[in-house]
Each structure stands twice: as C-alpha cells, then as structure tokens.
Amino acid sequence: MTHAFKVAVLGASGLVGRTMLQILEQRRFPVSELVPLASPRSAGRKVTFAGREYTVKAVSKEAFEGVDLALFSAGGGPSRQWAPVAAAAGALVVDNSSAFRMDPDVPLCVPEVNLEQARRPPKGIVANPNCSTIQLLVALAPLHREIPIRRIVVSSYQAVSGAGSRASECLVAQRRALAADEVPEPGAIGAVLEGDLLMQWTPDPVTGYQEEELKLIHESRKILGMPELMVSPTCVRVPVDTGHAEAVCVEFEAPMTPERARALLKAAPGVEVIDDLPAGVYPKPSMAAGRDPVLVGRIREDLGLAGGICLYVVADNLRKGAALNAIQIAESLLLS
C-alpha cells in the first residue's frame, strides 16, 4: 500500500498550473484528492486532471485544510499571502514564484543539484528556481562537482510561454497578423515579439540589469552554495513559444576538456546530450518542448579561454523550468 496525498495547486488554470496537473498525472503522483485553486479573478475556470473536470476554487484558508502538498504558481503576491497559510495547515509548499527564493530559511532546489538542502525546510516552504536558472544548473552542476566553476557567461534565448498563457496567445496573434501583412498588436506581450527580439523583464535601476538576469546570478550562487560565483548574464526574449536556449561559456578552477565534460554530462541525471554538429545534431527548442530532459549540445573547448568550456543548453521552460522541477521536489521529499 502506498500513501496518497491531498494536493492543492494554486494557479491551476495558468500555463504552469495546467502543466503541473499534466505532469502529476503523467508521473502517477499518488493524489488522493486534488484541490485546484486560483485568485478570485480566475476562480470558476475549468481544468482537467486524470480524466475528470474540476472547477477552480478561489484560494482561502479553508482550502488548505488537510492538504499534504501545495504547489504554488500564481505569482509573488499570492505566494507571499498564502504559502505561510498552507504551510501552517501542515502542507509542504513548493513555490514557483520568486517570493521566497532568496529567503535564507527557504531552500531553493533543483533536485539533481542540491536536494539535500531541501530536506526539512524550516518554514515548510521550498522554492522552485527561475526557469533559466534550473536548466543552466542541471547542465553545469555535474561539471562543477568534478572541477569547481569560477565564472559563467550566459546569454539566453527565452521563449514567450515563460511570460504566461496570454503572452503565448499574443505571439500567435502577432504571427497571424504578420503572415497576413497586417500590423501586429503589442497585446499582452506589450511589444511586437514576432520577427523581433525583446528585453522586457523588469529593469533594476541600480545595476542596469533585468531582474531575469539578476536571478541567474543570485539563484545560481544560492543553489551551488557559492556566494562568490561570478555570473555574466544577458537575457533576450525570442519569438519561440516553448523552450529556452542558453549559450554558455564556463571558466573552471582547473582546466576542463570537452571530452571530460561530455562524459560527465552523458552520465548526469536529467541531462540528454545532443551533440554532433558535423551531422547537424544540436539541441533546438522544438526538440525540448513537451519533454523532460535538459538538452545539452555544442560541448566544445572555449577558443577564447584556455581550459574553459562552452556549451548550449535547451529545455522546456514550462516543464523542467517550472512544473516538472516543482513536482520532482515534491516527489523527492514526500515519496522517497
């Protein structure tokens, strides 16, 4: 007999929330009762789980009664308000927002990288890292365990679904407009992304960086337990629906070879090496979308830094970048 869990999903009708429901089902997570929740604005929507339709209820204190696992993906505000409530009701909260990521009493977890840090979370809350951090560290942690990393230079090519379902629909509308020789509307994206490149994340006036870029720095440092880790990030939104790509150059404390890096990555959990450029084989967003592994290719000597390595990392930003990683955290803490 296996134990089954009462699972609440806050933000159940959003893009990540719906992906969470799919993944709970695909992975046969033992759900005794599902409680799909949302802000009052989104309550009343329908979601499907295990062949049954559910009406999403407005989040409330009562909704968390008896809940064992609460998966949160409704944004920072709802997380700040409701995560402590769910945790006080006895639930393990896995929060996909940025609300608690830098809280020293909240573990920030990529199961392949730092699961031990997530055991017995002091506040009953474990934070799920940002999409671009997760895939970067799944690819780099196996190398870092072999030879410590000193510096990471990372340029992202980020898909629009990271900005939610309205942004995703907006890109489709912009594509249709351009295909019909009409002028595309900025819509939910706030600018024309189709046929262009954007940098629309919240700017930090002090550093001149986008918050998305600062997350790559601070989350990587926390997860790897390296407050001094040097990270040079640039984040760019590209007209792709799903699948973030990252061009990465890494400097190590001692020389790393491409052969050693490739062997480490082939043996690494959560990684699939897709790397035969002469045969035209390299990772693409279209290959990652809908799949679980972090795809790594272009593993090569850094011609600009002796002993360094460059690689290209692509993953489904909704799955490993959000919903899958959150559920893997829950599996690791509740099922094993």
Next chain:
Amino acid sequence: MTHAFKVAVLGASGLVGRTMLQILEQRRFPVSELVPLASPRSAGRKVTFAGREYTVKAVSKEAFEGVDLALFSAGGGPSRQWAPVAAAAGALVVDNSSAFRMDPDVPLCVPEVNLEQARRPPKGIVANPNCSTIQLLVALAPLHREIPIRRIVVSSYQAVSGAGSRASECLVAQRRALAADEVPEPGAIGAVLEGDLLMQWTPDPVTGYQEEELKLIHESRKILGMPELMVSPTCVRVPVDTGHAEAVCVEFEAPMTPERARALLKAAPGVEVIDDLPAGVYPKPSMAAGRDPVLVGRIREDLGLAGGICLYVVADNLRKGAALNAIQIAESLLLS
C-alpha cells in the same frame, strides 16, 4: 567638377547586391556607368538603379573593361574566379565574400576601425568582413582604442536575411504555414526556423565550431591587428528577417567603467547609443533594419568580471553588415 566612376556590381540581383544598388543611390555615389553582373544562372534578371531598369549580365572578363570599382557579393567561388580579373583590369575590388578575408595581402576593412590598413591594397582587392564581425568591431573598437581588449565573449542572434533572399522568403512561407496551422516546409533554410532556433552554419570538424563563429575570432584578430585576441563565440539563427543582435561581454587590460564606455560610444563614428533600460529603451532588430548605424545598448558593468563591460549590439546585417560597409570602403579609398 567631381570625378565619377564606372561601377560593376557582381551578384547585383541578390539581397546584398540590391542593397548595394540602393545605397550607392542613397549616398549619391558618383556613378558614371553601372554594370550589374551575376553568375550565368542569374543573368537576365532585372534590377533598378537611379530610376532606371537594368538587365543583369553574365560576368565575363570583358565586363570589367574600364571599371573603376567592382563590388562583389556573389559568394566565394565567383569572387575567387573574378576578383583577380577585375583587379587586373584596373578596378578596385571590394569583395563581400569570405574568399580573400584571411589572405595576408588583402586588407580586411571596417572603415571606422582600420581604414589605414586598406590603403593601397597589394592585390587591388579589399575584403569586407562578415556581418557579425563588422557590427561587433564598430562597437568595440572605440573602447579598445581607450583600453586594449583582452577577451570578448559574444553570443549572436542572427537574422535570416544573412542567408540570402531565398532564405528570407522561406521564413515568410514558414510563418504563413504556422499561422494557418499547417506544417512548415524546411525549404531554402533547410529546417524550420519560424518558432525555433537554428545553428546551420558549416561545421568545422576539428574545433567543433561553426564557420560563422570562427570568422568572429579570426576576422576580429586581423582587423584589430591582435593575433592573440581571445574570442569566445556562439552563433544562433533566430526567426527575424533583418537585424543581427549580439550579447557581448568584454574583458580589458585595465578596468573599464560603463560611464566611460558610454561616453566613448556616444562619440564614436557609426554608433548610435540606444540605452535607457528603465524607460524600456534598448536596441531591437526592428529598429536597426533599413538604417545605417550600429545600435548599442545595455552598456553595463559586467557583474561577473571586475572591470569588465557587457553590452548589446544590433545592426542591419544587409547594410552595415554587408553592402554599406563595402560602399564606405569604396568611398574612403576613391572619394577622399
């Protein structure tokens, strides 16, 4: 009285060739006679220059008789065959192919950066660098003149028009197919680029790099006269028609500040600083397309390297990246 020149354009009906004709006209280059040329396969096509329609003629030795300036953009093969012929006929050849770029007797020139190297070319041929190199060096040379550069990490976001007019049309067809929920054809691009990211440049089996990436290394070294310059490149094709972007992090021999870099770039020829992220102001391909300057934004401290600078460089790959730079070389050598 100004002197006027007999100008041959080889590859006149291609995307870069047509842009050359536009730019000759827009800049009122003193053309006494235009000779539009192409390979026998493309001969017979029509092009327009200064309000007059021309029939493109098949390239031949006779076609270069009396030609003062020969602008070549028909690929490496035709350049290797015909550039020596045109030069022997007395023409200054400005070649946009990669055929002569690494020839020690052929200057490789970005006028804002190394015009002096292009004076009195020994073979009568001056090579135009690759698109991604030109915009990178227009942005970095002003900084390098102040404090020598040690290392450049560059990730590109390259538009499809760099692959020619058939690729450009193919992206439009792919967009229309996707917008109509049909399956897009690989077509002239050879893969589906719309909604995805590609790395389709010729792979170098020895290094594991794409030729496009190796050009960034070797051309930058030659143009800056720094055989030891360290460059770490990654090149990615994005579903954008025109306008290459580059995310760049630069290490200098001594610390550079963002304020100093911004001041240098504001005063630099060929550069337009577009840099106010808190106000949502940063360069985009759509802002660069059809314009001459190299747009530079996101000028900021490299948070991953003390004394380093990161920036974002966007330019029209057909204009400054190809046709404009070639014509600026010709202007510099023939008109001044």
